[in-house]
Amino acid sequence: MSKPRKTKSRKSKAAAATPEPTRRDVFKLARNGAIAAAAVAGGGYFAVGSFRAYAAEHDLTRLGQGKPVVVQVHDPQCPTCTALQKQARKALKGFGECDLVYLIADITTPEGRAFAVQHGVGNVTLLLFDGAGGLHQTVQGLHNSDQLDAIFKAHHGAVRQDA
Numbered sequence: 001m002s003k004p005r006k007t008k009s010r011k012s013k014a015a016a017a018t019p020e021p022t023r024r025d026v027f028k029l030a031r032n033g034a035i036a037a038a039a040v041a042g043g044g045y046f047a048v049g050s051f052r053a054y055a056a057e058h059d060l061t062r063l064g065q066g067k068p069v070v071v072q073v074h075d076p077q078c079p080t081c082t083a084l085q086k087q088a089r090k091a092l093k094g095f096g097e098c099d100l101v102y103l104i105a106d107i108t109t110p111e112g113r114a115f116a117v118q119h120g121v122g123n124v125t126l127l128l129f130d131g132a133g134g135l136h137q138t139v140q141g142l143h144n145s146d147q148l149d150a151i152f153k154a155h156h157g158a159v160r161q162d163a
Contacts, residue, residue, distance in 0.1 A: 057104050064133025069101045073116045075123040084124055084142050091148035100156055128155045
């Protein structure tokens with residue numbers, strides 16, 4: 001007859017398999033946690049900044065507050081609208097926020113749709129307003145940034161002379 005084998009209890013096997021965390025392990029965990037927190041905070045900061053810029057660009061109440069404004073009647077689903085938006089932003093890089101304000105009337109929102117109906121225009125349209133909110137010019141269709149730059153400069157010059 002053979003002797004029964006002695007087996008260690010399951011608790012002792014599990015304890016032997018997972019060693020106690022060392023000081024180095026704790027510091028490594030703290031470092032990784034700090035890096036993750038910084039990454040999340042940075043992403044949150046960027047997201048908040050992007051949302052604020054988006055909200056300011058879509059705030060049609062800024063129209064008529066003393067600064068000349070370019071409003072793009074825009075449909076985000078329309079590739080031509082997106083191309084016009086890209087060209088308009090490129091042309092506006094030569095202007096400061098104090099010189100010419102760029103706003104978007106998104107026709108997929110009730111405010112943007114009402115704005116487009118009020119002015120009798122569809123998407124792929126730029127409306128140029130003076131500082132008092134008076135419509136000076138309507139630009140329809142896709143234009144390149146050089147054409148838009150010339151249009152914006154002429155508008156800015158005309159609005160400054162009127163003031």
